[in-house]
Amino acid sequence: MNSPTSASEALHFDRLHPLVRRWVWQQGWNELHDIQDAAIPAILDGNNDVLIGAATAAGKTEAAFLPICSKIAGQSGPGIQALYVGPLKALINDQFRRMEELCEVLEIRTHRWHGDVAGTRKQAMLRNPSGILLITPESLEAMFVLRGTHIPRLFASLQYVVIDELHSFLDTERGAQLLSQLHRLEIAVKRQIPRIGLSATLGDMSLAAAQLRPSDGDKVTILESQASGQDLRLQVRSYVDERPAAPSDTDAGEETSVRGIADHLFANLRGKTNLVFANARSRVELYAAELADRSLHAGVPNEFHAHHGNLAKELREDVEAMLKDPTKPTTAVCTTTLEMGIDIGAIAQVAQIGPPPSVASLRQRLGRSGRRNEPAILRAYCASMAVDAETPLLDRLQLPLVQTIASIELLLDRWCEPPEPAQLHLSTLIQQLLSLIAQHSGVLPLEAYRVLCGRGSPFFIVTSTQFAELLRTLGSKDVLTQSNDGTLLLGGRGEPTVNHYTFYAAFQTSEEYRLIHSGRQLGTMPIDFPLYEDLLLVFAGQRWRVTAIHEEDKVVQLTPAPGGKPPQLGVSAGLVHAEVRVRMRTLLEDDRAAAYLDLQSRTLLEQARREYATLQLDHCPIITDGADTLLLPWTGDRQLHTLAAILNETGMEATVDGAALRLIGTPRSAALTAMAKIADSPAPGPDQLARKVENKTTAKFDDWLGEDLLCDQFGSASLDCIGAVEAARLVAKASAAGSST
DNA sequence: GACCTGCTGCGGGTTG
Numbered sequence A: 001m002n003s004p005t006s007a008s009e010a011l012h013f014d015r016l017h018p019l020v021r022r023w024v025w026q027q028g029w030n031e032l033h034d035i036q037d038a039a040i041p042a043i044l045d046g047n048n049d050v051l052i053g054a055a056t057a058a059g060k061t062e063a064a065f066l067p068i069c070s071k072i073a074g075q076s077g078p079g080i081q082a083l084y085v086g087p088l089k090a091l092i093n094d095q096f097r098r099m100e101e102l103c104e105v106l107e108i109r110t111h112r113w114h115g116d117v118a119g120t121r122k123q124a125m126l127r128n129p130s131g132i133l134l135i136t137p138e139s140l141e142a143m144f145v146l147r148g149t150h151i152p153r154l155f156a157s158l159q160y161v162v163i164d165e166l167h168s169f170l171d172t173e174r175g176a177q178l179l180s181q182l183h184r185l186e187i188a189v190k191r192q193i194p195r196i197g198l199s200a201t202l203g204d205m206s207l208a209a210a211q212l213r214p215s216d217g218d219k220v221t222i223l224e225s226q227a228s229g230q231d232l233r234l235q236v237r238s239y240v241d242e243r244p245a246a247p248s249d250t251d252a253g254e255e256t257s258v259r260g261i262a263d264h265l266f267a268n269l270r271g272k273t274n275l276v277f278a279n280a281r282s283r284v285e286l287y288a289a290e291l292a293d294r295s296l297h298a299g300v301p302n303e304f305h306a307h308h309g310n311l312a313k314e315l316r317e318d319v320e321a322m323l324k325d326p327t328k329p330t331t332a333v334c335t336t337t338l339e340m341g342i343d344i345g346a347i348a349q350v351a352q353i354g355p356p357p358s359v360a361s362l363r364q365r366l367g368r369s370g371r372r373n374e375p376a377i378l379r380a381y382c383a384s385m386a387v388d389a390e391t392p393l394l395d396r397l398q399l400p401l402v403q404t405i406a407s408i409e410l411l412l413d414r415w416c417e418p419p420e421p422a423q424l425h426l427s428t429l430i431q432q433l434l435s436l437i438a439q440h441s442g443v444l445p446l447e448a449y450r451v452l453c454g455r456g457s458p459f460f461i462v463t464s465t466q467f468a469e470l471l472r473t474l475g476s477k478d479v480l481t482q483s484n485d486g487t488l489l490l491g492g493r494g495e496p497t498v499n500h501y502t503f504y505a506a507f508q509t510s511e512e513y514r515l516i517h518s519g520r521q522l523g524t525m526p527i528d529f530p531l532y533e534d535l536l537l538v539f540a541g542q543r544w545r546v547t548a549i550h551e552e553d554k555v556v557q558l559t560p561a562p563g564g565k566p567p568q569l570g571v572s573a574g575l576v577h578a579e580v581r582v583r584m585r586t587l588l589e590d591d592r593a594a595a596y597l598d599l600q601s602r603t604l605l606e607q608a609r610r611e612y613a614t615l616q617l618d619h620c621p622i623i624t625d626g627a628d629t630l631l632l633p634w635t636g637d638r639q640l641h642t643l644a645a646i647l648n649e650t651g652m653e654a655t656v657d658g659a660a661l662r663l664i665g666t667p668r669s670a671a672l673t674a675m676a677k678i679a680d681s682p683a684p685g686p687d688q689l690a691r692k693v694e695n696k697t698t699a700k701f702d703d704w705l706g707e708d709l710l711c712d713q714f715g716s717a718s719l720d721c722i723g724a725v726e727a728a729r730l731v732a733k734a735s736a737a738g739s740s741t
Numbered sequence B: 001g002a003c004c005t006g007c008t009g010c011g012g013g014t015t016g
Helices: A006-014 A018-026 A034-045 A060-072 A089-106 A119-127 A137-146 A148-154 A173-189 A205-212 A250-269 A281-298 A313-324 A359-366 A399-412 A426-440 A445-453 A464-476 A494-499 A578-589 A599-614 A637-649 A668-680 A686-690 A707-718 A721-740
Strands: A050-053 A079-085 A110-113 A130-135 A160-163 A195-199 A221-224 A232-241 A274-277 A304-307 A331-334 A349-353 A376-385 A480-482 A488-490 A513-517 A520-525 A536-539 A542-550 A555-560 A622-625 A628-631 A654-657 A660-663
Touching (some): A018 A089, A060 A160, A089 A130, A137 A426, A148 A173, A173 A445, A205 A221, A232 A250, A250 A274, A250 A304, A250 A349, A281 A331, A281 A536, A349 A359, A359 A376, A359 A399, A376 A399, A399 A599, A426 A707, A464 A480, A488 A494, A628 A668, A637 A654, A637 A660, A637 A686
Parallel strands (some): A050 A195, A079 A130, A079 A160, A110 A130, A160 A195, A274 A331, A513 A555
Antiparallel strands (some): A622 A628
């Protein structure tokens, strides 16, 4: 790894263009950040790819663009010289504004291109392409499809590609799309173009490098900021719910913790600008409404507003404007919408309700606070169950609280989830194949395989056999057709798909209902619960009654109402990484308590540790729970699900229950025998195991894959057979050792 | 499985 060396800073700085240096002085900067200095030789010298990892506000954008602008200044050439790809339109707008200032003095032209940019501006750029282009992957896709023949001319002078918020592209269909586009771009201009990846949240720099430049990750220059992170003030607060008297009465107990958390938020956040992350849209709505109620009762202006992806654009922008306005104290209760990118000004505190979906996500959220030399403040709120004689055994371990603490500990250790090993991304391969055909008005099969799956492409692991199978399936479904000379052309279903504007996105979106109040659209919602007139619900932080449902137009009419519950959209978390579970075990076997735990959390953790010891889980991670057996291999959700699939294949009934694997109606001895058998057998093939799994279609074009390819796809994306067998070995070994003592 | 991201061309209207 290349480390920044501050001693030679003056030398590096001198290598910048004189006008760039003047611009730096004009900003009033005394010196460059370590990362900005280190990036100068790495970017100016070379033809190397560069990966820049540094905390929020460490100046990653400037680290890339000070040297890039130095290099391209005075070479105004025909064609775009630097391409910036960002995941959000709002982020592109922000970066465009910042970049314009610097580029103006250098006489470098800047263009932004996304769905909200006027067609006339796009036309102007096409007539006279030069300088820097800021774009989304979707708009770049539209360029390939609609202006395929212009691509070589537009990018003939391209010298750099910058990928902002690189982490948001890793392990996703959208990331495979972007990397395929960049590969196709390099083929069009017949040379490799240096890539510069920027991110604050990369768990493993070499794994990220391997994705930035598929097949050649070891040649990527890695620059990681040595600057110490911001000061951090932490607190974990627990609130206890009583167990409901009857199983059907699930709301009664839960309300205690919701009230307690809302009370504390209301008392502590008013008067400043804050973010509250509530994990699920339904939780966002619940807490926003609870906080608005408290403002009403206290007779004070309401400072609490909901913000999530289903709210109408105008409502979200209102909240964003309030966040940016330093004269208006505002707390946004939000999902992941405010986790990334756009500059929302100085944030006083970040609150997290429930375990964060991942450590990476927690780091992103924390990065929103504590800029401008203020410490970052994080409060994590946790709802826990009161424990009595009736409490189910698994609930006694207080796993949500333990997961919250484990995530924080890993964050303090500067760990976050690394990218997963390569997936096939066959859905996006279909999209790229159709796009390639549109770009060239037809392509030969061998050429298609060479371009899309050759060395350096994200689909390099797709075999020629798999590709041939893909072509056959697409042909049989009339997505593709072939001319007499073998050229692949768009078929009866392929043609309208590519010609519709929704084609450009690689990711899947579902159909949703529009919610309307007196002619104004409040937002949209995927409705997967019974919908009827007079139903009470909460949306946009307010309470409503349903007055009419128009099934055909997918419209729901609302009127304000006093009561109402948030729509049940599900509250389960995402996939927990194995490392988090390992740390949870460590915490349960430890006897220390971090200073940032409040008294309630400390008490609950001590209780959980006593239960852990009583159940002798340190010796043998198995619990007998009535007729069921619970296994706690302390591994990730992916591995647990794979283990469940292996067990189901042998005729046992296994499901994932939080951090545990539940073997229904299975005695302890039978569970142990099964684990020993899995531990002693070679790991099954993921594609074979996938055959037993229903619901394998998840990505946009998965419906166009045949069963064989779908199994290959699902196996590579969702199953970890080796990890599952390792988990079984751990259980088998521990139980063998436990029984001998 | 939670959450999120994005998108064209054209016709028709209004405004300067």
